[in-house]
Amino acid sequence: GNSVTQMQGQVTLSEEEFLFINCTYSTTGYPTLFWYVQYPGEGPQLLLKVTTANNKGSSRGFEATYDKGTTSFHLQKASVQESDSAVYYCVLGDSNYQLIWGSGTKLIIKP
Amino acid sequence: EAGVTQSPRYAVLQEGQAVSFWCDPISGHDTLYWYQQPRDQGPQLLVYFRDEAVIDNSQLPSDRFSAVRPKGTNSTLKIQSAKQGDTATYLCASSFSQNTLYFGAGTRLSVL
Numbered sequence: 001g002n003s004v005t006q007m008q009g010q011v012t013l014s015e016e017e018f019l020f021i022n023c024t025y026s027t028t029g030y031p032t033l034f035w036y037v038q039y040p041g042e043g044p045q046l047l048l049k050v051t052t053a054n055n056k057g058s059s060r061g062f063e064a065t066y067d068k069g070t071t072s073f074h075l076q077k078a079s080v081q082e083s084d085s086a087v088y089y090c091v092l093g094d095s096n097y098q099l100i101w102g103s104g105t106k107l108i109i110k111p
Numbered sequence: 112e113a114g115v116t117q118s119p120r121y122a123v124l125q126e127g128q129a130v131s132f133w134c135d136p137i138s139g140h141d142t143l144y145w146y147q148q149p150r151d152q153g154p155q156l157l158v159y160f161r162d163e164a165v166i167d168n169s170q171l172p173s174d175r176f177s178a179v180r181p182k183g184t185n186s187t188l189k190i191q192s193a194k195q196g197d198t199a200t201y202l203c204a205s206s207f208s209q210n211t212l213y214f215g216a217g218t219r220l221s222v223l
Contacts, residue, residue, distance in 0.1 A: 043214030
């Protein structure tokens with residue numbers, strides 16, 4: 001069946017450090033992949049979305065590349081800010097438009 | 112453009128009490144979702160509608176939970192007899208033709 005794996009439950013960085021959040025997925029076909037971000041007290045919001053047509057997405061300094069060979073969709077940012085503190089979810093959208101959510105990675109930025 | 116609106120923001124109940132959550136989706140969005148998000152976990156789909164029709168309610172505990180969207184716009188999720196295990200944030204989301212989901216801020220439920 002479809003699944004999404006985020007092994008990092010929490011990542012702690014200082015401001016201006018490089019961010020890498022690992023995500024791997026398992027599915028058949030050609031899914032759409034998303035990163036959603038959830039700030040405290042809010043619902044998740046779309047950070048970026050990638051389909052097989054475009055392979056790479058970017059938004060607000062974040063980037064993710066859809067790698068069908070390694071079935072990975074890692075999230076990166078060159079230089080984090082304190083305002084990036086949030087929970088980041090890797091999400092797979094299958095051919096039936098069902099969303100399969102990863103377990104989330106909490107990003108803590110030390111000022 | 113107004114976002115997804117949910118009310119109430121918080122609810123505190125004793126076990127056995129009933130509670131209803133209300134959701135007003137983004138205007139024009141045909142698909143509406145209810146998710147349950149336990150503390151420190153990802154959202155888990157309970158039910159979703161396209162217009163007024165239930166498309167998938169397989170994860171909705173049907174003995175105590177019910178959800179309606181009678182006119183294909185606003186929706187209500189109801190828990191008949193709450194249990195401590197229902198403590199979670201209940202999120203409503205909407206989309207147009209199952210594209211990007213837009214979430215409300217959620218209702219945080221505590222069952223004592």
